[in-house]
Amino acid sequence: METRTYKIGIIGSGDMGCQLGRLWSKAGYEVMFSSRNPESLQSLIDDLKDAQVGAVEDTIDFADIIILAINYGTLEQVIQKLDGKQKIIIDLTNPVYWTANKTLAKVNLNGKSAGEELQSRLPRATVIKAFSSHYAASLQEGHSDYPIAVFYTTDDTANTKLVEALITSIGFAPIYYGELNRSLDIELYGKYSNKIMSKEEAIATLVQ
Numbered sequence: 001m002e003t004r005t006y007k008i009g010i011i012g013s014g015d016m017g018c019q020l021g022r023l024w025s026k027a028g029y030e031v032m033f034s035s036r037n038p039e040s041l042q043s044l045i046d047d048l049k050d051a052q053v054g055a056v057e058d059t060i061d062f063a064d065i066i067i068l069a070i071n072y073g074t075l076e077q078v079i080q081k082l083d084g085k086q087k088i089i090i091d092l093t094n095p096v097y098w099t100a101n102k103t104l105a106k107v108n109l110n111g112k113s114a115g116e117e118l119q120s121r122l123p124r125a126t127v128i129k130a131f132s133s134h135y136a137a138s139l140q141e142g143h144s145d146y147p148i149a150v151f152y153t154t155d156d157t158a159n160t161k162l163v164e165a166l167i168t169s170i171g172f173a174p175i176y177y178g179e180l181n182r183s184l185d186i187e188l189y190g191k192y193s194n195k196i197m198s199k200e201e202a203i204a205t206l207v208q
Contacts, residue, residue: 003165004028009063011056011078015136016092017069018044023139023170025051034059056081064088065166072107072114073097079121088126088159090166091115094188106189113183115153128154128163129183130174133193149202151177151186173199175206 006029010021013035025031025048033041038053045051060066060081069092070078082089095107095114109117115129130152131139138148150172152163160176167174177186185191197205 003162003169006064006162006166007032007062008065008067009059010034010067010069011059012067012069012071012092013041014069014071016131016134016139017067019136019139020067020069020131020170021051022048024166025049027169029169032059032062060085060087065090068093068118075118079118082122082125084124085122086124086126088128088162089118089122090128090130090163091118092131093118094132096188113180113187115180115183115187119155119180126154126156126159127180128152128156128159129180129186130163130167132183132187133190133195135194138196147171147173147199149173149175149197149199151175151192151202153177153180153183153186155179173202175199175202 008024008029008031010017010031010033013033018033021031021033031051033044033051033053034056035041038055041053045053056078065088067090072093072095075093091114093114095109096104097107099105115127119127130150150167152174164174
């Protein structure tokens with residue numbers, strides 16, 4: 001199946017999810033953005049051809065591929081809605097929260113990554129960890145003049161061609177980093193956190 005026949009649902013209306021959704025829409029994919037207040041996202045899609053907005057439940061039903069770009073504190077609610085569904089999920093989440101002192105702290109997952117934890121909670125889904133170590137400004141349109149490396153991990157290598165086609169279609173350079181048990185390196189505070197590199201630069205770090 002040609003990748004652009006897959007429908008993409010964006011769960012999370014922050015900078016990361018919105019920017020990636022716009023890039024995929026402009027690359028020719030059907031995209032639905034979700035929010036608890038879908039009407040608040042209407043201006044986001046005014047200049048997009050095949051994009052729409054809807055509630056989270058509508059977006060899950062619509063999409064073949066879910067882009068999970070939410071605050072970790074709201075993850076449990078979304079897991080309940082995704083439970084039992086055979087979806088491909090590209091997971092951008094990072095297990096962090098804001099403390100009373102307004103600083104970021106890590107959620108204790110007993111040594112596991114957010115990607116591993118999500119896969120264990122949603123065994124019928126295919127979880128791909130990607131983009132978690134990027135910041136929103138690196139996802140701006142026009143970045144393809146300098147194709148930024150995107151490491152990704154998954155336990156389901158049958159879908160690597162699909163994942164790489166998705167990432168390549170919006171101007172990034174995908175690099176398979178291994179199974180989900182290596183995801184800590186590509187999440188916030190990991191080895192590659194906020195490091196923007198070309199594919200060549202990224203590959204060079206793998207052989208050091």
